[in-house]
Amino acid sequence: MNLKKIGVVFAAGAVLAACQTDETDTGETEVDQIEETEDTNGEDLDTQEDEAALDEDPDEAVISDEDMAPVSDEDLDNAEAVDDLSQYEEFEQQDVFVPEDYDAYLVSEEGGRRIFVFTEDGEQVFKSIYVTPDNQLQIIDLVNDELLMNDPI
Structure with missing residues (x-):
């Protein structure tokens, strides 16, 4: 048991x-x-x-297709030719291209945005957009449809 x-x-x-x-x-x-x-x-x-x-850089502004496109012939015809770019601070701060080598046109300066177009032999070559409140400079190569600069200065 x-x-x-x-x-x-x-x-x-x-x-x-x-x-x-x-x-x-x-x-x-x-x-x-x-x-x-x-x-x-x-x-x-x-x-x-x-x-x-x-x-994505928070300082980097978004750029639209319209900004990347050349300005219209009408806007270019109405633009102000600028011979002395030294009064515009944004061009002293960039080293992407030499603005003095081109014919400069101030297309618009309103709403805190200053838009320049640079031409060579009548063809739009570069476009700059300077956003004054943000000190943001965008430079667009219109020939190659390429954004060269999109930085605060």
Whole structure:
């Protein structure tokens, strides 16, 4: 009889030990880990998107297609020819091109924006847009349709 009691106690101990290492907990843990990984990956994507948005220079102004385009012939005809660019601070601060090498025309100066067009042999070559409140200078190469400068000065 003692042998039966010892066997029952041993079997009960084995059952209790088996209950402490429940496989369903491990399964839930694996599922939790997978969900945490997915959450983390989702957070990583959100974080990467946030960082990408932050990588864009907050001082850099957005430039529109209209800004990238040459001015109309009518606007150029109505523009004021400027011989002395030394009175315009923005051209002293840039080193993208030499404004004195071109014919300069002040197309508009309103709403805090000063727009110049530079021509060579009648063809529009460069366009500058100076945003006075922000001291933001944009220089556009109209021949190659390329933004050369978009920086505060």
